[in-house]
Amino acid sequence: MLTKKILLGVTGSIAAYKAAELIRLLRKDGYFVQVIMTKSAKEFITPLTLQALSGNPVLENMWGPDEGNGMEHINLSRTADLILIAPASANFIAKIANGLADDLLTNLCLARKCPLLVAPAMNIEMFSNSSTQRNLATIKKDGVHVSGPDHGDQACGDFGMGRLINYESLMLDIKRSTSGLLFKGKKILISTGATVEKIDDARAITNLSSGFMGLCLANAAYEFGADVTVIKGVSSHSIPSCIKSIDARNHNEMHEAITSNVRGADIYISVAAISDYKPISNDGKIKKSNSKITLNLMPTQDILGSIGRENGNTFLVGFAAESSNLISNAKKKLKSKNLDIVIGNLISQSMGKSSAEIIIVDNEGEKILPEAPKPELSKIILRHIHKTFSKEKSYEPIS
Numbered sequence: 079m080l081t082k083k084i085l086l087g088v089t090g091s092i093a094a095y096k097a098a099e100l101i102r103l104l105r106k107d108g109y110f111v112q113v114i115m116t117k118s119a120k121e122f123i124t125p126l127t128l129q130a131l132s133g134n135p136v137l138e139n140m141w142g143p144d145e146g147n148g149m150e151h152i153n154l155s156r157t158a159d160l161i162l163i164a165p166a167s168a169n170f171i172a173k174i175a176n177g178l179a180d181d182l183l184t185n186l187c188l189a190r191k192c193p194l195l196v197a198p199a200m201n202i203e204m205f206s207n208s209s210t211q212r213n214l215a216t217i218k219k220d221g222v223h224v225s226g227p228d229h230g231d232q233a234c235g236d237f238g239m240g241r242l243i244n245y246e247s248l249m250l251d252i253k254r255s256t257s258g259l260l261f262k263g264k265k266i267l268i269s270t271g272a273t274v275e276k277i278d279d280a281r282a283i284t285n286l287s288s289g290f291m292g293l294c295l296a297n298a299a300y301e302f303g304a305d306v307t308v309i310k311g312v313s314s315h316s317i318p319s320c321i322k323s324i325d326a327r328n329h330n331e332m333h334e335a336i337t338s339n340v341r342g343a344d345i346y347i348s349v350a351a352i353s354d355y356k357p358i359s360n361d362g363k364i365k366k367s368n369s370k371i372t373l374n375l376m377p378t379q380d381i382l383g384s385i386g387r388e389n390g391n392t393f394l395v396g397f398a399a400e401s402s403n404l405i406s407n408a409k410k411k412l413k414s415k416n417l418d419i420v421i422g423n424l425i426s427q428s429m430g431k432s433s434a435e436i437i438i439v440d441n442e443g444e445k446i447l448p449e450a451p452k453p454e455l456s457k458i459i460l461r462h463i464h465k466t467f468s469k470e471k472s473y474e475p476i477s
């Protein structure tokens with residue numbers, strides 16, 4: 079993989095200290111990071127800290143002889159994959175909304191050839207002020223990507239919108255800004271996690287699905303530019319705040335959430351392990367005794383199957399978790415549920431694990447993928463979906 083180069087602009091926000099951890103995360107992911115600070119940013123964190131973490135001298139002055147050939151205000155962005163401003167002060171956003179260029183960082187933004195991603199960080203009143211809102215609307219209209227802000231406790235003691243977005247979502251937005259947007263403008267719905275069905279008021283049955291594969295697919299789909307909605311069952315993995323997520327803990331809630339969202343989706347990926355049977359409910363709590371008890375289970379409606387039968391135009395991807403005969407069962411599922419793709423995996427090799435070995439089955443045949451971490455597999459699966467979807471739906475691929 080070629081190293082991607084990020085120009086990280088740090089401005090005069092109290093969140094400037096968070097740039098230190100951000101640089102560490104970027105370098106861990108293999109990015110080359112060149113930091114540019116505004117004069118105010120240096121009041122909050124020293125250039126030495128950011129130099130040490132990024133491995134490169136921090137730039138600020140466009141007039142100094144120590145900065146390249148004296149044309150750094152133009153040159154730097156020519157070789158960059160992204161300019162990222164994190165944190166971005168209200169003042170800085172106002173400047174770029176109006177095309178001002180009175181220091182190195184504003185000049186770089188104005189003279190750029192690469193995408194610009196801005197992560198605002200400020201007090202709630204500064205953020206909700208109509209001039210800041212107007213400036214944010216202007217930069218978005220100009221094609222600048224905006225990440226966040228988050229809602230929560232603020233350094234000044236207030237509570238509300240304005241915090242720098244969390245690292246997890248910011249890293250996803252950075253990847254989205256530097257990746258090929260395979261699914262730009264496409265809506266992808268993903269259901270993931272386990273469901274829990276009540277036996278009585280205190281007990282329930284569930285399954286061993288962790289929801290990790292769905293999370294990885296959601297992250298990868300977001301990175302590839304899709305408008306992603308996740309319907310999340312029971313899972314210890316949280317969905318990054320930049321991705322829309324709807325909670326659905328049991329079969330009924332899954333059914334309602336999926337059917338009301340699938341019509342508007344271009345692609346539906348069903349990874350959730352939704353209960354096939356649920357207990358005939360008992361009021362109160364079954365009393366403990368020494369005799370055996372029998373649980374009566376009734377079958378639930380096959381949500382993906384009925385969507386496949388009635389389906390209009392949504393491209394459908396199902397998962398088949400099997401204990402044996404993987405290929406034949408996956409092929410059977412493809413036909414019987416009228417799906418476009420089935421991803422098959424053996425329960426023993428994938429359920430609850432961070433890696434898996436899978437097969438991809440579609441109308442053209444099957445492809446076996448050797449064991450790999452789920453984040454890696456998710457990208458391969460999405461590229462395959464993109465190829466088949468583009469062919470079937472005459473969608474112009476961007477790859």
Ligand SMILES: Cc1cc2nc3c(=O)[nH]c(=O)nc-3n(C[C@H](O)[C@H](O)[C@H](O)COP(=O)(O)O)c2cc1C
Binds near residue numbers: 204
């Ligand atoms: C203690 C302190 C904290 C500040 N925090 C923020 C902040 O979080 N966000 C913001 O937009 N401005 C904040 N400001 C105001 C900016 O530092 C100020 O507008 C400055 O001119 C921004 O310069 P720059 O955009 O060139 O970096 C703060 C100022 C002070 C004194």
